[in-house]
Amino acid sequence: MKYVIPLAIVVAAIAFSVVENNSTQKKTYRFRGEIVDADSGARLPARVYIQGSDGVWHFPASDGGSAVTYKKQRADQSRSVEMHTTLSAHPFNIDLPPGTYTVTVERGKEYHPLVREITLKDAPIDVKLPLKRWINLAARGWYSGETHVHRTLDELPNIMLAEDLNVAFPLNAWVREAFAAPRDPVPDEQAKLINVDATHVIYPRNTEYEIFTINKKSHTLGAFFIINHKTAFDKGVPPVKPIAKKARDEGALLDIDKPNWPWSMIVAALLKIDLYELANNHVWRTEFGFPTFGDKPGEYMKIERDLKGFTERGWIDFGFQNYYALLNCGFRMRPTAGTASGVHPVPLGFGRVYVHQPKGFTYDGWVKGLDRGNSFVTTGPMLFVKMDGQAAGTTFEAKPGREFKVAGTAISAVPLERIEIVTNGEVVTTAKPLNRKNAEGAYESPIEGKATFDESGWLIVRCYEDRADKRVRFAHTSPFHVDVPGKPVRPRRAEIDFLIKRVTDEIGRSAKILPPAALAEYREALGIYQEIAKKAS
Numbered sequence: 097m098k099y100v101i102p103l104a105i106v107v108a109a110i111a112f113s114v115v116e117n118n119s120t121q122k123k124t125y126r127f128r129g130e131i132v133d134a135d136s137g138a139r140l141p142a143r144v145y146i147q148g149s150d151g152v153w154h155f156p157a158s159d160g161g162s163a164v165t166y167k168k169q170r171a172d173q174s175r176s177v178e179m180h181t182t183l184s185a186h187p188f189n190i191d192l193p194p195g196t197y198t199v200t201v202e203r204g205k206e207y208h209p210l211v212r213e214i215t216l217k218d219a220p221i222d223v224k225l226p227l228k229r230w231i232n233l234a235a236r237g238w239y240s241g242e243t244h245v246h247r248t249l250d251e252l253p254n255i256m257l258a259e260d261l262n263v264a265f266p267l268n269a270w271v272r273e274a275f276a277a278p279r280d281p282v283p284d285e286q287a288k289l290i291n292v293d294a295t296h297v298i299y300p301r302n303t304e305y306e307i308f309t310i311n312k313k314s315h316t317l318g319a320f321f322i323i324n325h326k327t328a329f330d331k332g333v334p335p336v337k338p339i340a341k342k343a344r345d346e347g348a349l350l351d352i353d354k355p356n357w358p359w360s361m362i363v364a365a366l367l368k369i370d371l372y373e374l375a376n377n378h379v380w381r382t383e384f385g386f387p388t389f390g391d392k393p394g395e396y397m398k399i400e401r402d403l404k405g406f407t408e409r410g411w412i413d414f415g416f417q418n419y420y421a422l423l424n425c426g427f428r429m430r431p432t433a434g435t436a437s438g439v440h441p442v443p444l445g446f447g448r449v450y451v452h453q454p455k456g457f458t459y460d461g462w463v464k465g466l467d468r469g470n471s472f473v474t475t476g477p478m479l480f481v482k483m484d485g486q487a488a489g490t491t492f493e494a495k496p497g498r499e500f501k502v503a504g505t506a507i508s509a510v511p512l513e514r515i516e517i518v519t520n521g522e523v524v525t526t527a528k529p530l531n532r533k534n535a536e537g538a539y540e541s542p543i544e545g546k547a548t549f550d551e552s553g554w555l556i557v558r559c560y561e562d563r564a565d566k567r568v569r570f571a572h573t574s575p576f577h578v579d580v581p582g583k584p585v586r587p588r589r590a591e592i593d594f595l596i597k598r599v600t601d602e603i604g605r606s607a608k609i610l611p612p613a614a615l616a617e618y619r620e621a622l623g624i625y626q627e628i629a630k631k632a633s
Contacts, residue, residue, distance in 0.1 A: 124191040126220040129156070131183070131201055134226035139185040140207075141258040142227065143443055145200040146181075146190065153179035154190055154197070161186030162254045168441035176385035178441035182258035192216055201225050204240070204260035204445060205474065206233060208509055208537075230509045230538040231478055237454035238478075239263070239295065239462055242445055243323055243351050244377055244434020246270075249282075249300055253292045255437075261445035262296055263462055265323040267304040271332065274310040274317070278303050280328035287326070295457045301325055305333050307359075315609055318357025320369070321434075322348050324463055334614035340367040349467060353377055353434055355418035356390030358605065361598045362621040364422055364429075371466070372419050372429040374473045374572050375447025377436035384408035385441070391601075393417070394594035409568045416558075416572070420521035421591035423554050423575060425628050426584065430469040430489070431574055447475045452487060465489075469574035476569030477508035481543060481557045488556075488574040494549060496580055502545040506559045506571070507538050513562035517545045520553040520585065529559070551583035584631065592629045599625060 131142045146154040155165045161184030170176040181188075194216050201210040207227040214223060233240065241263030247255055249266060256264055271278035282300045290298040306319035317334070325348035333339055343350060351371035352360055363369060378386045387405030393414045400410035422429060433447035450472055451465040465471065469489030472479045481488060481504030492500070506515055512529035529541035547555050554575040561569040587595075599622045607615065 122193040124193050125216045125218070126189055126191050127156075127197070127214065127216060128159075128187060128189045128220065128222045129199070129225050130187045130223070131185075131203075131225045131227060134228040139187075140203060140227055141183060141185045141254070142201050142203040142207075143180050143182050143258050144188065145179065145198075146192075147179075147198050147200075148192075149196045149198075154192060155179075155181045156183070156188040156190035158183050159187040159189055163188065164251045164254045166437075166443075168439075170385050170441060175383040176380065176441050177382055178380075178443065180443065182255045184254055184257065194218065199223075199225070201227060202443075203227055203258065205448065205476065205478075206231050206260065228537070230536050231507055233450060233478065234262075234295065234457075236480070237456075238450040238452055239457050240445065240448040240450050241265070241462065241466070242434050242448050243349075243371060243432045244304075244321060244353055244373060244436050245444065246436050246438030247444060248438075249290070249298065252298050253290075253296075255444045256292055256296050256298070259443060259445040260296075261448060262457065263459065264298050264444070265302045265321075266298065266300060267302050267321060268300055269303040269328065270306065271304070272306050272308050273312075273332070274307050274315075274334065275332040277330050277332050278305070278328075282328075284327070287328075289459055297459050299324055299459070301328070303329055305336075305339070307333065310609055315606070316357070317359045317606075318363075319353060320363050320367070321351040321353070323351060323371075324348050334610060335617050336363055336367060337617060349463070351432060351434070353436075354390060355415055356393070358391060358602050359618075361422075361595050361625075362602060362618055364427060365425070365595075365599075365624045366617055366621040368427065369429055371432040372422070373434045373447075374415055374419060374431040375433035375435075375449075375475050376415060377434055377440055377442070378411060379408075379435075379447050379475060380440065380442040381446050382441050384411065386411070391598065394590065396588075396590035396594065412568055412570065417521070420518070421587060421595060424521055424585055424587035424591055425595070425625070428469075428575070428577065430467065430471065431473045431572060432466065432471075433473045433475075447473065449473050450478070472571055472573045474571040476510075476561050477506055477512060477559050477571040479506050479557060479559060479571040479573050480504050481573050483547075483555060483576040486576070488576055491577040491579060494578050494580055496550045496583065497548060498578075498580075499546055499548045500555070500576075500578070502543065502547060502555065502557065504543040504557065506541045506543060507534070508559075508561055509538055511539050511562045512541055513560045515541060515543055515557065515559045517543075517547065517555065517557055519547050519549070519555045521588070521591070549578045549580060552580045552585040553578050554585065586631050586633045587628060589632045592625060592632045596622065596625045596629060 239262040269278035269280035307317040437444040517525035
């Protein structure tokens with residue numbers, strides 16, 4: 097049956113519309129912009145912010161290409177705001193009333209941001225916006241990705257090119273209720289690699305188990321991700337081991353993001369997790385927004401806090417130290433990065449992992465390199481480090497007392513504050529960066545150091561920017577491992593006690609809620625840590 101709108105309603109609606117337009121309409125002028133590479137003049141895809149002097153955000157359209165608008169703001173954090181448009185490599189335009197506007201243009205990590213103030217008076221304006229590259233990672237054989245993505249398959253090609261992110265793993269299957277199977281919206285015939293171009297790809301079959309409720313009642317467990325699997329999962333969690341077995345059978349990788357979900361340390365030990373997000377989805381371009389999230393850090397960590405809770409520096413340090421405790425337990429997780437862009441106020445790829453592929457990019461090679469740990473994670477600087485001439489992810493066989501040489505380079509768009517070499521969780525070298533300007537206008541600092549291993553262990557290098565705004569931007573290599581026969585890596589007593597307490601507390605919290613099979617897994621994880629504790633230093 098055809099529904100007919102009464103004429104009176106139509107007339108009233110038109111009248112209301114006219115009144116509204118007459119009362120709010122302002123004369124506008126067209127602002128047209130073209131983003132180009134400062135050296136070659138070629139048009140670039142990029143991310144654009146346009147904010148009026150009144151604080152209002154504006155979102156341009158593309159001339160002949162694509163534009164994806166992104167509007168995210170935490171309700172309880174007025175300054176945790178992400179309001180941008182990602183644009184293809186075409187000019188853009190927007191009609192604006194007269195006034196002054198701040199235009200910010202960014203593209204991933206390898207170009208300097210451009211900030212330009214424009215004023216519209218009584219005529220259209222046309223502006224060219226040149227972005228200056230300070231480093232070219234692909235030219236050095238490094239390609240970026242992130243493993244925690246919540247953007248749609250339709251919008252990802254635009255965004256990935258604007259951010260120059262080479263590999264994305266959108267978590268299309270996402271379940272938040274215990275025992276429920278995730279619904280994978282990707283049909284089997286479409287669950288294959290999507291080539292945006294020769295060096296930018298999307299793998300669409302990935303799953304997130306993020307459990308907030310049990311039997312429809314609030315009881316948070318936490319999250320873990322399965323990336324690069326082949327078939328859809330038809331079972332829920334917990335228990336988790338059957339899911340992990342299916343994932344491994346299909347060549348998938350298991351990933352955890354935040355260290356202080358209630359069950360994070362349980363799944364870390366129980367599932368022998370592959371990837372650990374050192375740059376996780378609480379690390380943002382905008383103001384840090386989660387000072388009170390999750391379980392507390394160990395007292396031994398001496399985490400920086402303020403009256404609100406975690407500072408940004410404290411949150412990042414907590415993630416590092418928890419990772420180091422797991423490495424000291426013998427869990428050789430490889431670092432990765434994920435933003436959860438699509439959920440949080442953060443651009444895709446703000447934190448990213450670079451994987452070395454000196455012979456050129458392939459998806460399979462990139463995933464294998466990520467799994468080997470031929471990588472570094474960054475929210476800003478770039479780190480190129482070798483130990484005894486070998487890449488990160490290498491495992492050395494050594495006799496007690498062997499000395500290793502660490503050498504490399506840190507390069508950043510702004511000066512670095514410090515460079516640190518860490519072995520088995522202890523900072524053994526802190527260097528003041530030289531911050532020499534190179535030919536591209538970036539700041540370059542050589543890295544030199546030595547480390548001696550009397551027993552098995554690992555080494556990483558990390559660095560931090562020295563920023564005027566005091567935000568924390570870092571880079572962190574994947575570990576180098578050293579195996580000394582008969583002398584396995586050992587956690588410190590404070591580390592293993594912290595991990596055991598985490599698991600024990602979670603067993604107590606969930607004992608009357610989880611089914612026997614799940615509790616049996618929890619107790620299995622506790623037994624793993626208790627066995628490791630016998631060799632603690």
